[in-house]
Each structure stands twice: as structure tokens, then as C-alpha cells.
Amino acid sequence: MARDTAPRAKNGYRHQYAIFAFMVALFLVLPYVIYPVFLMQALCFALFACAFNLLIGYTGLVSFGHAMFLGAAGYISAHAAKVWGLPPELAILAGTAASAALGLVVGLLAIRRQGIYFAMITLALAQMIFFFSLQAKFTGGEDGIQSVPRGVMFGILNLQDMMTMYFVVLAIFLAGFLLICRVIHSPFGQVLKAIRENEPRAISLGYNVHQYKLIAFVLSAALSGLAGGTKAIVFQLASLTDVHWTMSGEVVLMTLLGGMGTLFGPVVGAFIVIAMQNYLAQLGSWVTIAQGVVFVICVLAFRRGIVGELGRFLKKPL
Amino acid sequence: MAGDYILETERLTKEFRGFVAVNGVGLRVRRGSVHALIGPNGAGKTTCFNLLTKFLTPSAGRILYNGRDITRAAPADVAQMGLVRSFQISAVFPHLTLLENVRVALQKKRGKSFDFWRSERALDSLNDRAAELLAEVGLAEFAHLTAVELPYGRKRALEIATTLALEPELLLLDEPTAGMGHEDLGRVVALIKRVAANRTVLMVEHNLSVVADLSHTITVLARGEVLVEGDYAAVSKNPQVIEAYMGSGHA
Ligand SMILES: Nc1ncnc2c1ncn2[C@@H]1O[C@H](COP(=O)(O)OP(=O)(O)O)[C@@H](O)[C@H]1O
Ligand SMILES: [Mg+2]
Numbered sequence: 001m002a003r004d005t006a007p008r009a010k011n012g013y014r015h016q017y018a019i020f021a022f023m024v025a026l027f028l029v030l031p032y033v034i035y036p037v038f039l040m041q042a043l044c045f046a047l048f049a050c051a052f053n054l055l056i057g058y059t060g061l062v063s064f065g066h067a068m069f070l071g072a073a074g075y076i077s078a079h080a081a082k083v084w085g086l087p088p089e090l091a092i093l094a095g096t097a098a099s100a101a102l103g104l105v106v107g108l109l110a111i112r113r114q115g116i117y118f119a120m121i122t123l124a125l126a127q128m129i130f131f132f133s134l135q136a137k138f139t140g141g142e143d144g145i146q147s148v149p150r151g152v153m154f155g156i157l158n159l160q161d162m163m164t165m166y167f168v169v170l171a172i173f174l175a176g177f178l179l180i181c182r183v184i185h186s187p188f189g190q191v192l193k194a195i196r197e198n199e200p201r202a203i204s205l206g207y208n209v210h211q212y213k214l215i216a217f218v219l220s221a222a223l224s225g226l227a228g229g230t231k232a233i234v235f236q237l238a239s240l241t242d243v244h245w246t247m248s249g250e251v252v253l254m255t256l257l258g259g260m261g262t263l264f265g266p267v268v269g270a271f272i273v274i275a276m277q278n279y280l281a282q283l284g285s286w287v288t289i290a291q292g293v294v295f296v297i298c299v300l301a302f303r304r305g306i307v308g309e310l311g312r313f314l315k316k317p318l
Numbered sequence: 319m320a321g322d323y324i325l326e327t328e329r330l331t332k333e334f335r336g337f338v339a340v341n342g343v344g345l346r347v348r349r350g351s352v353h354a355l356i357g358p359n360g361a362g363k364t365t366c367f368n369l370l371t372k373f374l375t376p377s378a379g380r381i382l383y384n385g386r387d388i389t390r391a392a393p394a395d396v397a398q399m400g401l402v403r404s405f406q407i408s409a410v411f412p413h414l415t416l417l418e419n420v421r422v423a424l425q426k427k428r429g430k431s432f433d434f435w436r437s438e439r440a441l442d443s444l445n446d447r448a449a450e451l452l453a454e455v456g457l458a459e460f461a462h463l464t465a466v467e468l469p470y471g472r473k474r475a476l477e478i479a480t481t482l483a484l485e486p487e488l489l490l491l492d493e494p495t496a497g498m499g500h501e502d503l504g505r506v507v508a509l510i511k512r513v514a515a516n517r518t519v520l521m522v523e524h525n526l527s528v529v530a531d532l533s534h535t536i537t538v539l540a541r542g543e544v545l546v547e548g549d550y551a552a553v554s555k556n557p558q559v560i561e562a563y564m565g566s567g568h569a
Contacts, residue, residue: 187425187441188434194411194422201409204371205484206397206426215432 013185015316016263020181023264027170036166042274043173044231049254049266050180051223056252057261058184059216060196064119065106065126066224066251069099071243072129073225078145078238079138088151088159088233092172095229096222102129103221107214123245130243144239148232165234172230176223181263183219192216253291257298259305262318268307321385324349324488324518325370325401330379332365332542339365341542342379347488347535352510352519354529357539363522364406366539367492370520371403372396383488398426400487404494406522408473412466416457416476419465420448423483448483454512455479456505471502478506482513489513491521495528507531530554 031039048070055061077095080086086094110121133139140146150159159165183189195202195209202209232238241247250273258269276294280287302309311318325347332340340362347353355363368374370381372393381389388396397403411419424444425431433440452458455475460468465476474494481489494510495503507528510519514532523529529536530550538545538559546556553559 182437183434185438186434186436187428187431187438188436190418190422190425190438190441191431193414197411197413198409200373201405201411202422203373203393204397204403204405204409205423205480206394206402208392208394211430211432215434219434 013317016181016318019264019318023267024174027173031163031166036162038274038278040166040169040234041231041278042271043169044227044234045251045254045274046267046270047173047176047230048224048227049251049258049270050177051220051227052251053255053260053262053266054180054183054223055216055220056255057265058189058196059192059213059220061111061213061217062115062119062252063122063217063220063248064252065122065124065129065245065248066220067243067245067247068106068126068129069103069221069224070228070231070247070251071133071238071240072102073099073228074232074238074242075133075139075145077229078148078232081151081233082145082148083138087155088153091151092226092229092233095232096225099225099228100218100222103218103225104214106221107217111210111214111217123248126243126245126248130240130245133240133243139238142240144237145232146237148236148238150233150236159233169230169234172226176226177267180223183216184263188212188215253295256305257295259302259308259311259318262305262307262311264318265305265307269305272306322348324384325520326382327370328380328382330366330369330381331377332362332369332374333377339542340369340376343539343542343544345537345544347518347520349518351534352514352521352532354533354536355520355522355539356524356526356529356536357545361539362542363539364492365542367403367490367522371401371490397484400484401490402481402484402486402488403490404474404477404481404492406492406496408470408477410465410468410473410476410480413464415462415464416452416468417445417448417461419476420451420480420483421445423480424448426484451479451483452476454482455509471498474498475502475506475509478509486517488518488520491519491523493522493524495523495525503528526554 052066055063073095076098077091080094081088081091106122106125109125110118113121134141150165152158153168157164157168159168191207191212195207195212199209228242254269254273255266257272258267259265276291277287280290283290298306304312307318323346327343327345330340330343331338343366355366357363365374369376372391376389380387383396383399383401411422421441421444424447425441449458449461452461455478457472457475457479465473468476478494495506498506510532534549535547536550536553537547538553545558546553
């Protein structure tokens with residue numbers, strides 16, 4: 001029990017720097033041990049899950065339509081790189097901006113609803129984006145946008161080179177991750193936390209909670225877009241898979257599995273889910289069942305997710 | 319702005335699906351006074367508070383605050399105008415530390431806290447004032463505990479400290495001493511007295527000795543309607559009050 005009465009907020013998350021350093025070191029070494037393509041895929045999804053977690057874990061909003069931000073950015077980035085011939089950094093930026101704008105529209109429509117109604121509106125709007133993607137010309141329908149050029153980033157980084165591509169993806173992931181850390185530990189993040197903890201009280205203190213939720217929603221959408229745009233450039237493909245409702249479900253799964261409301265949980269969750277999909281691929285359609293079983297076991301065994309339970313055990317927020 | 323009454327309601331009414339919880343209430347709260355709202359359980363006191371702070375929209379009637387019509391205002395806006403409430407069920411941010419709880423309120427005075435790109439350390443300048451407020455309610459030594467770890471009476475004290483951080487012009491307290499032990503109660507009563515020196519307080523309170531001790535004016539509510547209004551001596555002698563209020567199990 002802290003009896004330190006000095007007027008200073010307790011800095012209870014210094015250990016997170018150490019974990020972050022460990023994570024960076026790990027990601028610097030891993031591509032020499034594990035197939036980098038798998039790592040890049042996992043990093044994109046890790047960023048997506050972290051962005052989703054900003055909403056569910058730190059704002060208390062459950063979106064069932066987050067695939068629309070991943071997928072829409074993918075289409076825009078792919079189109080920008082392939083048709084407009086933009087360099088990859090601008091293509092990714094275009095995708096991110098598009099998702100942020102989409103997030104603003106969806107947010108304005110949904111943010112005043114509570115709980116399941118909020119989730120349903122996001123799901124419905126995501127379905128609309130899905131059907132738009134299926135029908136629109138520029139998205140390529142069932143085929144998606146294929147053979148997207150990776151190009152040369154900032155005029156010097158040739159993304160055709162696997163390792164260069166990997167480190168670019170890692171840099172993007174880390175930038176997104178650090179931004180989320182900053183958001184959580186900012187004055188804005190304090191208000192978000194207060195809203196999640198006790199919304200009526202936050203209102204009674206004069207906070208217009210819808211505005212705060214909307215900003216969090218747009219940030220989450222933009223970061224999901226960053227993940228989607230990067231993914232499209234890495235895999236040279238934007239397809240319906242990324243706007244499909246199952247993708248919205250997968251990101252929920254990743255986040256819950258790793259531990260919602262934890263900093264590192266979504267990263268762990270994303271890696272586990274992507275690893276299962278890759279290494280269990282030979283099971284065919286049984287992957288979904290295997291995934292379901294693992295999920296059910298995890299939820300029953302660790303209600304707070306893997307990292308969440310670990311944090312509880314260590315009595316430290318992770 | 320300079321009127322005698324800081325808050326006035328005209329025929330304030332709230333209906334819940336045919337059930338009239340608040341019925342034509344005309345309340346006038348004199349600036350600088352401590353005004354108590356009493357009445358048996360279910361009389362509509364909390365509903366009144368919800369109407370005044372815009373957590374509920376009235377079915378009919380008007381609310382004037384500092385002469386301004388706030389009948390259609392948003393709850394966050396009336397809070398910013400200086401009309402701040404506490405809740406009957408203690409309202410704290412359970413997993414924030416006590417210091418952070420108070421600081422969230424102090425933070426409001428920075429204006430909008432949309433700065434998601436800035437470090438939390440931007441708020442450190444508020445820590446001294448937060449610690450001061452905690453000391454005022456006797457919670458200084460617990461500043462770094464999370465609110466959820468506090469016993470009930472102390473949560474109420476924390477809630478008052480948080481409310482005071484906004485320096486409200488009109489403070490609405492819904493049963494501030496409910497569930498408090500003797501020691502906490504004495505401290506909170508003294509605190510309310512102190513803060514009432516330079517602001518108006520409207521409070522719902524069941525403990526009649528607290529009411530007698532603190533309030534200048536008492537409004538008795540029963541079944542959603544105003545029964546009587548006056549000072550303690552007058553109200554406590556009223557036969558209707560004795561029947562309605564004391565009759566329902568209050569000593
Ligand atoms: N949201 C609501 N919906 C329906 N009835 C309500 C609601 N809130 C309060 N009531 C009813 O209104 C009456 C007054 O309640 P309340 O204002 O809480 O009383 P008090 O605070 O004086 O004890 C009670 O009969 C209660 O059941
Ligand atoms: Mg009540």
C-alpha cells in the first residue's frame with residue numbers, strides 16, 4: 001500500500017518500458033528465425049487488434065464492424081499504388097486517411113447509441129461497405145485488387161526486398177503502437193478512462209462524452225486503416241476477406257484472447273490467431289473449429305485474456 | 319444574473335409511463351443558502367435532481383438557473399455553467415487513484431482535454447490542488463489508493479472532493495451522508511458547512527439532525543408534490559409533515 005503522500009500521480013507502468021524494449025528486440029531478431037511473411041501478416045493484424053483495443057478496452061465501445069476500416073483502407077491503398085501510381089508511403093497514408101474519414105461518418109451515426117445498439121449499427125454499416133466493395137468497379141469484386149506494386153518507399157527503400165519490407169512494416173507497427181500508448185497515457189486518455197469507469201459521473205463533471213468517444217473512434221478507425229493499407233502493400237492484394245464480417249469477428253477474438261484493456265494483449269492475441277491459421281492450415285475448414293475450441297478454452301480458463309491474467313498474477317498492468 | 323434566486327422551477331413535472339414521479343414542483347433556491355429537500359422514499363427527490371441536472375428531460379415545466387432557461391440544455395453543459403451534482407449511489411471512478419479521481423474534475427478547467435498527443439505529465443500541475451482537496455475531506459493519506467479500495471463513507475467523501483474541484487456555484491448533493499459512520503458524518507457535515515460559505519447548496523438528506531444543523535430552507539416533498547416549505551422550526555411542526563414523513567418510518 002502506497003503511503004507516499006507527495007502530490008504526484010503514481011507512475012505504475014514503468015515496467016511497460018522494459019516489456020516494450022523486449023518486444024522490439026524480439027521483433028528485430030525474429031525475421032532471421034521465422035519466415036518474415038508470416039511476421040508481417042501478424043504485425044499488421046497486431047496493429048489492427050491494438051487499434052480495436054483502443055476502442056473496446058480503453059473506451060468501452062464494442063464495434064462489430066471494424067473490418068470496414070481495415071478493408072476500405074486496403075482498397076484505397078491498393079488503388080492508389082496501382083492505378084494512381086503513388087509511392088507506398090502515400091498509398092498507405094491515403095488508405096489511413098480514408099478510414100479516418102469513414103470512421104468519422106460511422107462514428108457520428110453510431111456514437112450516441114449504447115452497448116448492443118452501437119455494435120449493431122457498426123455491423124450494419126460494415127455490411128454496407130462489404131456490399132459496396134462487392135459491387136463497385138474499382139474494388140474488383142470477387143477478385144479484389146491484385147498485383148499491387150510494392151514500390152520504393154521515400155524513394156530509397158525498395159520494398160521488393162523482403163527484409164526491407166519487414167523492417168518497414170515493423171516501423172509502422174511500432175509507430176502505431178507507440179501512438180496508442182501515448183493516447184492512453186494522455187490527458188485525453190484520462191478522460192476516456194473516466195468515461196469508461198463511470199459515464200454518468202463524467203457527464204456530471206461537465207464532459208461532453210460523445211465528443212471524446214468520437215475522437216477515440218476516429219483514432220481507432222485511422223489506425224485500423226494504417227494496418228489495412230500496410231497489409232495491402234505487403235501482400236500486394238486488397239480483397240473482400242478484409243471487409244468481411246468474419247474479419248470483424250476475428251479482431252474481437254484476437255483482442256479478447258490476448259486481453260482487452262491491456263497494452264500487449266492484442267499483440268499476443270493476434271500472433272496466436274495468425275499462427276493457428278497458418279500452422280493449422282492443413283486442417284482445412286477445421287481451422288475454424290480448432291480456433292473456436294481454443295477460444296472457448298481460453299475464455300473459460302482466462303477470462304481476462306492471456307496477458308490480462310498474467311498482469312493480474314504479477315499485479316501489474318501489462 | 320443578480321436575482322435573489324439562483325435556481326427556480328415552474329410546475330416541474332416528470333411522468334414515467336403514466337406514473338407521475340414529480341408533479342408540478344415549484345422550487346426556489348435562494349442564492350447563498352443551504353436548501354434541503356426532504357421527504358419519504360419514493361417522493362421524487364432523486365428524480366428532481368435528475369431533472370435539474372438534465373439527466374432526465376421534464377415532461378412539463380421550466381427550469382431557470384441564474385435567470386437562464388436550462389430546460390433543454392445538455393447535462394454536460396449545465397455542469398459547465400456551475401450546477402454540479404453528486405449521486406445518491408456513490409459515484410467515483412473505481413479504478414483510478416483518489417488523486418486521479420479529483421484530477422479528472424480539475425482537468426475540466428483546462429478546457430477540453432482532446433490532447434491525445436500530449437503526455438499525462440501535462441496534468442501534474444494539478445496534483446497539488448488535488449492533494450489539497452483530498453486533505454479537505456480527510457483523504458490525504460490515501461491519495462494513491464484506487465477508489466474501489468475505499469470503504470463506503472470515504473467514497474462519498476471522495477465524491478464530494480471531486481465535485482468541489484469544479485468550484486460549482488450551485489452544489490447538488492443527493493444524500494451525502496447516507497451510509498456513513500459517525501466519524502465520517504461529522505467530517506462531511508463540517509465540510510458542507512465550510513463549502514456552503516461561498517456557494518449555494520441544494521441537498522437531499524434523510525438525517526434530520528443534519529438537516530436541522532445545516533439548512534436555511536427546507537422543502538418537503540411527498541408523492542412528487544411539494545408538501546410544505548419553510549425553516550426547520552416551521553416544517554417540523556407541520557402536522558402534514560409529521561404524518562407523511564415521520565409516518566413512513568423516519569424518526
Ligand atoms: N427511470 C424511472 N422509471 C420509472 N420510474 C421511476 C424512474 N426513476 C424513478 N422512478 C419512480 O419515481 C418515484 C420517485 O423516485 P425517486 O426520485 O428516486 O425518489 P426519492 O429519491 O425521493 O426516494 C419512485 O416511485 C420511483 O420508483
Ligand atoms: Mg433518492
